Amino acid sequence: xxxxxxxxxxxxxxxxxxxxxxxxxxxxxxxxxxxxxxxxxxxxxxxxxxxxxxxxxxxxxxxxxxxxxxxxxxxxxxxxxxxxxxxxxxxxxxxxxxxxxxxxxxxxxxxxxxxxxxxxxxxxxxxxxxxxxxxxxxxxxxxxxxxxxxxxxxxxxxxxxxxxxxxxxxxxxxxxxxxxxxxxxxxxxxxxxxxxxxx
Numbered sequence: 032x033x034x035x036x037x038x039x040x041x042x043x044x045x046x047x048x049x050x051x052x053x054x055x056x057x058x059x060x061x062x063x064x065x066x067x068x069x070x071x072x073x074x075x076x077x078x079x080x081x082x083x084x085x086x087x088x089x090x091x092x093x094x095x096x097x098x099x100x101x102x103x104x105x106x107x108x109x110x111x112x113x114x115x116x117x118x119x120x121x122x123x124x125x126x127x128x129x130x131x132x133x134x135x136x137x138x139x140x141x142x143x144x145x146x147x148x149x150x151x152x153x154x155x156x157x158x159x160x161x162x163x164x165x166x167x168x169x170x171x172x173x174x175x176x177x178x179x180x181x182x183x184x185x186x187x188x189x190x191x192x193x194x195x196x197x198x199x200x201x202x203x204x205x206x207x208x209x210x211x212x213x214x215x216x217x218x219x220x221x222x223x224x225x226x227x228x229x230x
Contacts, residue, residue, distance in 0.1 A: 045074050046074075047072075047073035047074060048070070048073055048074075048075070049073070049116070050070065050113055050114075050115070050116065050117070050118055053070045053075070053118060062075070067079075067080065069111070069117075069118060069119050069120045070116075070117050070118040070119070071117050071119060071156075071159075071160070071163065072116055072117055072163060073116045073117070076156075078120070079151075079152055079153050082151065083228070084151065084177050084228040085122075085149050085151055085177065087228040088122075088149045088175045088177060088226060088227060088228055089108065089109070089122045089123060089147075089149050091225065091226045091227075091228075092122070092123045092147050092149070092173075092175065092226055093106055093108050093123050095211075095221055095225070095226060096123060096125055096145075096211065099211060099218045099219050100125055100213070100218075101213070101218070103127065103128065104125055104126065104127055104128070104144065104213060105125075105126055105128070105129060105130055106123060106124070106125055106126070107123070107124050107126055107130075107138075108122070108123055109121075109122055109123075110124070110137070111137045112124060112126075112137055112138050112139070112140075112143055112146065113136070113137040113138070113139050114139070114140060114163060114164075114166075114167040115166070115167065116163075117163050117167075118137065119146075119160060119163065121146040121147055121148055122147050122148055122149045122175075123145075123146070123147040123149075124138070124143055124145065124146045124147070125143070125144040125145040125213060126138045126142055126143055126144070127141075127142040127143070127144070128142065140167035140168050140169055141168070143169050144170060144171065144212075144213040144214060145169075145170070145171045145172075145173065145211070145212070145213065146164055146169055146171075146172050146173070147172075147173040147174075147175060148160060148172075148173070148174050148175070149174075149175040149177065150174050150175060150176055150177060150178075151177045151178055154174070154176060154178065157174050158174065160172075161174075161185050161196065161197060162195050162196060163195075164185070164188070165185070165188035165189060165195045165196050165197050166188075166195040167188075168188050169188065170186065170187075170188065170212075170214075170215075171184065171185070171186050171212055172184075172185040172186075172197065173185075173209075175226065175227070176202075177227070177228070179202075180204075180205055180227055180230065181202045181203060181204055181205075181223070182202070182203045182209055182223050182226065182227075183200065183201075183202050183203075184199075184200070184201050184202075184203060184209065185197035185199070185200050186198070186199040186200075186212075187199045203223045204223060205222075205223045205224040205227060206223070206224065207222075207223050208220035208221060208222055208223070209221050209222075209223055209226075
């Protein structure tokens with residue numbers, strides 16, 4: 032009997048596209064608001080469906096942030112942000128200005144203070160997104176890591192001409208208070224346990 036060795040990696044390359052092309056395809060109806068996709072590093076990527084713990088953590092972060100953001104900022108929930116080669120849809124983001132300021136476009140890197148991804152089965156993807164957010168200069172990135180019950184905080188993105196990553200990464204456990212920082216100003220400290228769903 033003959034055996035066949037199947038390839039262990041993709042024998043083809045996915046088609047990469049620009050954010051502008053992604054917008055054209057969306058406008059033409061290739062992707063609708065019902066399609067669970069986002070553009071990551073030029074590749075249209077399927078998003079995972081959200082389970083109840085994910086929904087609870089997202090809502091808790093949204094509510095906590097909304098009580099604290101100063102005038103001139105607002106909180107958006109699971110909406111796109113436009114980066115150079117990506118258009119992720121973070122679970123929560125703190126954005127400069129008012130909602131109406133973005134009636135004809137999505138916010139860009141210089142208008143975003145904090146992005147949050149709530150992660151259960153998507154931890155590898157969400158850690159990969161750290162490179163995208165760092166390259167864009169997003170100052171603060173949180174991963175609400177549901178499986179390990181910690182919040183990973185990424186700060187100090189490296190300059191664009193160096194390998195992209197965050198210089199500071201710290202994990203906060205449920206008993207700790209996590210600083211909420213906007214534009215280098217600490218607004219408050221939030222108890223991690225209050226942002227996580229019940230165990």
